[in-house]
Amino acid sequence: MSVLPKPAGVSAQQLGRRSFLGLGAALTGGLALGLKPGNAAEPVPAFPPADPPWSQALGPGVVDRPYGRPADFEAGVIRRNVPWLTAGTQSSISFSPLQDLHGIITPNGLFFERHHAGRPDIDPDQHRLMIHGLVERPLILTMKDIVRFPQVTRIHFIECPANGGMEWRASQINSLQFNHGMISCAEWTGVRLSTLLEEVGIKKEAKWVLVEGADGAHMNRSLPLDKCLDDCLVVYAQNGEALRPEQGYPLRLVVPGWEGNVNIKWLRRIKLGDKPWYSREETSKYTDLMPDGTSRGFTWLIDAKSVITFPCPEKPLAGPSLYEIRGLAWTGNGKVKRVDVSTDGGVNWQTARLHEPVLSKALTKFTLPWQWDGQPALLQSRVIDETGYVQPTIADLRKQRGSNSVYHNNSIQTWQVKPDGSVFDVQLA
Amino acid sequence: MFSSRKLSLLLGIAAAAGAFASAAEPGHFGYGKTATPAEIAGWDIDARGDDGLGLPPGKGTVERGTEVFADQCAACHGTFGEGEGRFPKLVGGAGTLKNDRPELTVGSYWPFAPTLFDYINRAMPMPAPHTLSADDVYALTAYILNLNDLVPSEFVADRDSLPKVKMPNRDHFIWTDPRPDTTSKPCMNACADPASVKIMSTAEGNGLTPRTTGPLDTMQPK
Numbered sequence: 001m002s003v004l005p006k007p008a009g010v011s012a013q014q015l016g017r018r019s020f021l022g023l024g025a026a027l028t029g030g031l032a033l034g035l036k037p038g039n040a041a042e043p044v045p046a047f048p049p050a051d052p053p054w055s056q057a058l059g060p061g062v063v064d065r066p067y068g069r070p071a072d073f074e075a076g077v078i079r080r081n082v083p084w085l086t087a088g089t090q091s092s093i094s095f096s097p098l099q100d101l102h103g104i105i106t107p108n109g110l111f112f113e114r115h116h117a118g119r120p121d122i123d124p125d126q127h128r129l130m131i132h133g134l135v136e137r138p139l140i141l142t143m144k145d146i147v148r149f150p151q152v153t154r155i156h157f158i159e160c161p162a163n164g165g166m167e168w169r170a171s172q173i174n175s176l177q178f179n180h181g182m183i184s185c186a187e188w189t190g191v192r193l194s195t196l197l198e199e200v201g202i203k204k205e206a207k208w209v210l211v212e213g214a215d216g217a218h219m220n221r222s223l224p225l226d227k228c229l230d231d232c233l234v235v236y237a238q239n240g241e242a243l244r245p246e247q248g249y250p251l252r253l254v255v256p257g258w259e260g261n262v263n264i265k266w267l268r269r270i271k272l273g274d275k276p277w278y279s280r281e282e283t284s285k286y287t288d289l290m291p292d293g294t295s296r297g298f299t300w301l302i303d304a305k306s307v308i309t310f311p312c313p314e315k316p317l318a319g320p321s322l323y324e325i326r327g328l329a330w331t332g333n334g335k336v337k338r339v340d341v342s343t344d345g346g347v348n349w350q351t352a353r354l355h356e357p358v359l360s361k362a363l364t365k366f367t368l369p370w371q372w373d374g375q376p377a378l379l380q381s382r383v384i385d386e387t388g389y390v391q392p393t394i395a396d397l398r399k400q401r402g403s404n405s406v407y408h409n410n411s412i413q414t415w416q417v418k419p420d421g422s423v424f425d426v427q428l429a
Numbered sequence: 430m431f432s433s434r435k436l437s438l439l440l441g442i443a444a445a446a447g448a449f450a451s452a453a454e455p456g457h458f459g460y461g462k463t464a465t466p467a468e469i470a471g472w473d474i475d476a477r478g479d480d481g482l483g484l485p486p487g488k489g490t491v492e493r494g495t496e497v498f499a500d501q502c503a504a505c506h507g508t509f510g511e512g513e514g515r516f517p518k519l520v521g522g523a524g525t526l527k528n529d530r531p532e533l534t535v536g537s538y539w540p541f542a543p544t545l546f547d548y549i550n551r552a553m554p555m556p557a558p559h560t561l562s563a564d565d566v567y568a569l570t571a572y573i574l575n576l577n578d579l580v581p582s583e584f585v586a587d588r589d590s591l592p593k594v595k596m597p598n599r600d601h602f603i604w605t606d607p608r609p610d611t612t613s614k615p616c617m618n619a620c621a622d623p624a625s626v627k628i629m630s631t632a633e634g635n636g637l638t639p640r641t642t643g644p645l646d647t648m649q650p651k
Contacts, residue, residue: 076642084649087515130464130472136455138464145460170630174638201455216558218551269472278478278541280548293527297602314641345626349617384615392611400610425632
């Protein structure tokens with residue numbers, strides 16, 4: 001028995017039913033919205049002068065979706081992977097859809113993923129953090145214990161150092177999402193790592209810290225004690241709610257400004273020692289091979305980088321007009337100081353507007369108005385951070401590092417705009 | 430002039446703030462429990478790369494490693510470590526690190542042998558990590574080192590022998606970050622000759638980009 005009033009007016013009812021069916025078909029069959037399969041009929045306009053069906057109906061009530069989700073129309077805005085890149089999805093990566101994001105905070109469901117042994121689903125009551133090694137009193141903490149420590153909340157990006165790694169040799173992937181989407185940014189809440197280390201008492205021989213996850217990879221990295229005492233966080237919340245399992249639920253490390261891999265997810269063990277451990281993830285991987293055959297290890301810092309997120313291959317231009325070029329900039333070295341934009345492949349530059357808040361080791365948004373005349377253009381952005389470091393070109397980077405170092409490609413992205421408004425990933429001489 | 434009530438209120442606030450300032454003394458908060466030696470032993474699995482500190486008791490031969498590898502590892506890494514499909518190769522690549530297409534493997538790239546024990550022990554076999562005995566992990570380590578011609582077939586891996594294995598690439602790592610290694614200047618106008626601005630490569634039409642709309646792509650290499 002329904003207490004809801006019947007929709008008023010036959011035409012509205014028919015309209016509603018028709019577009020509802022159209023939407024269903026679009027979602028299941030991947031067809032354009034509002035078109036019925038095998039039916040030549042035009043979609044019914046739901047804009048002026050028509051009053052749309054949703055304005056003449058009663059919608060579902062509160063708690064229809066007790067945990068909310070995006071509109072069905074946003075179904076294509078998802079993390080995506082490059083299936084040919086890795087042997088399977090368990091040790092692999094997915095990329096955030098930067099082309100559809102508008103702020104400096106990445107929604108929790110769209111935060112990029114990097115797993116080495118898949119995603120463990122951990123019962124928080126069973127999770128423990130053990131701190132031992134060169135400490136006065138080795139400790140085991142439950143999640144309830146950890147939440148009692150003084151809280152801190154900070155906004156920081158996390159970037160996989162392999163972001164852009166497919167482009168060392170040449171342009172390969174025509175996409176913002178796949179070339180830059182291994183970065184995300186969130187508001188993290190937890191306890192300072194220094195608080196936990198002071199609580200166990202650091203022995204004076206201690207210089208290095210092993211951090212290890214509870215996943216099947218028992219992912220582990222070595223960190224210098226100084227960094228741990230400086231600004232590292234042991235967090236249980238991401239954008240105000242519990243961490244997502246993909247980001248380390250119930251507990252992860254955040255190492256502000258340093259490569260993603262050291263931000264250990266599913267954190268379960270912290271051990272203090274006098275030397276680094278030289279684990280597989282800091283020898284075989286996450287080291288940078290140079291043309292002379294030597295390799296750089298412990299290259300933790302994320303150098304300054306920026307990218308134009310509109311326009312981009314996924315979001316082309318719709319004809320000559322006034323546009324707002326939009327983008328993101330970040331640096332592991334503190335704050336973004338300035339972002340310049342070029343529309344002619346780096347011959348001339350204009351300084352873009354930085355949007356507040358400009359936070360240390362967080363994504364920073366920039367925009368610049370641009371009157372596009374329909375001529376071919378080469379769009380670039382270049383960030384300068386508070387240390388004065390200037391984002392390099394790919395040619396500059398290759399001169400120093402060749403093209404086999406996989407990690408830390410923070411070069412300037414060039415987007416080629418063609419007269420039809422389409423946008424392509426290119427590299428310049 | 431403070432009334433005594435105001436003063437005690439202020440002192441109370443100061444005391445509360447002090448209690449929540451950063452822990453100067455160990456055990457300041459007193460949360461959690463002391464970890465017992467048995468609890469630590471269960472999780473203390475790391476073996477340090479350069480000197481093998483933390484390697485457990487036990488030992489394993491190349492011969493035993495051959496069997497365990499065939500059983501537990503070959504499906505992905507190939508019988509002789511040659512790698513199935515896109516699963517990593519565990520052998521080869523010696524002398525290729527300066528090549529245009531270098532091959533980075535345990536034999537050609539890894540600086541430290543104890544790291545191999547540590548990694549197999551913590552992360553492999555991928556479908557059931559950390560389920561093998563220390564003896565079997567030693568045996569697998571011996572087998573993979575032998576496949577790479579780094580130890581003889583009669584080699585026995587244990588906590589003493591592994592740190593002594595000299596890996597070919599050991600001395601070719603620089604463990605201090607030399608960056609910043611570029612020094613671009615933020616030129617604003619006429620920074621290059623417009624005629625020199627040329628497209629050297631484009632991702633257009635090379636068929637490597639998965640789709641970024643609709644359902645997830647499943648594209649595989651051609």
